[in-house]
Amino acid sequence: MIIAIAVVLALLVLTATSVRVLKEYERGVSFRLGRLREPLGPGARLLLPGVDKLVRVDLRVVTLTIPPQEVITRDNVPARVNAVVLFRVVDPVRSVMSVENHAVATSQIAQTTLRSVVGRADLDTLLAHRADLNEDLAKSIDTMTEPWGVKVEVVEIKDVEIPEVMQRAMAREAEAERDRRAKVINARGELQASAQLRDAAKTLSESPASLQLRYLQTLLELGADHNSTVVFPLPIDIIGPFLDAFRGHAPPSVNGIPPMTNAKERTHDGHRP
Numbered sequence: 001m002i003i004a005i006a007v008v009l010a011l012l013v014l015t016a017t018s019v020r021v022l023k024e025y026e027r028g029v030s031f032r033l034g035r036l037r038e039p040l041g042p043g044a045r046l047l048l049p050g051v052d053k054l055v056r057v058d059l060r061v062v063t064l065t066i067p068p069q070e071v072i073t074r075d076n077v078p079a080r081v082n083a084v085v086l087f088r089v090v091d092p093v094r095s096v097m098s099v100e101n102h103a104v105a106t107s108q109i110a111q112t113t114l115r116s117v118v119g120r121a122d123l124d125t126l127l128a129h130r131a132d133l134n135e136d137l138a139k140s141i142d143t144m145t146e147p148w149g150v151k152v153e154v155v156e157i158k159d160v161e162i163p164e165v166m167q168r169a170m171a172r173e174a175e176a177e178r179d180r181r182a183k184v185i186n187a188r189g190e191l192q193a194s195a196q197l198r199d200a201a202k203t204l205s206e207s208p209a210s211l212q213l214r215y216l217q218t219l220l221e222l223g224a225d226h227n228s229t230v231v232f233p234l235p236i237d238i239i240g241p242f243l244d245a246f247r248g249h250a251p252p253s254v255n256g257i258p259p260m261t262n263a264k265e266r267t268h269d270g271h272r273p
Helices: 002-018 092-097 102-119 123-128 130-148 164-206 208-224 236-249
Strands: 019-022 026-032 043-046 052-058 062-072 078-089 150-161
Touching (some): 026 092, 062 102, 078 130, 102 130, 130 150
Antiparallel strands (some): 019 043, 026 052, 062 078, 078 150
């Protein structure tokens, strides 16, 4: 009786140590006496204690943060760049057989590739065209991790730190660019306004009645303000005839000096000698 109970207990312990349960997102790479067997799917799997060895492989996407890297851009600007890499295992057997630790290897490859790719780009590309750099990084890293059965899904540059002196220089450049745009917009506005004024003047010159109405409207606007001085603009075509008549009655002048009559130059009969 005691022997039977001991045998049953031994069988229970052997069964408990032999059964492995793999989750739905896991795959098992088993070795029997050091020899590779077929990969195991999810569910309960029976292994021989002391004979079989199981390596669990997670197929979910892994988030890997790349620590800040000191890089020098193509235009010799020092910067600190960090990024995040999303990858997953697509071949469990190769991820175990081809590399000792695929996560550590992917991290090291991502760091070196980040320094290499950023070093080939200038600062403007690093700041303004980050999507192109992300795509280049993903392709480069995926090419090197593909033999390990690792697929790189996404690579994103998170932050770029540049020296404070360069930040102030970029701020001055942006301010100068905004001033240039403001001057260009102002010049275009002046050009459009001058064209409109030219068309308005041409239209008013073709209709004297419109010009007179505009003159009266200007007087009305001047009278609306509480000013002590009232200005009455007179068109030159109105006062022109009066000026011409005044010039016609004035005595002729020589070099701008009117002639003068000298009594000493006349004789007693009123004639000049």
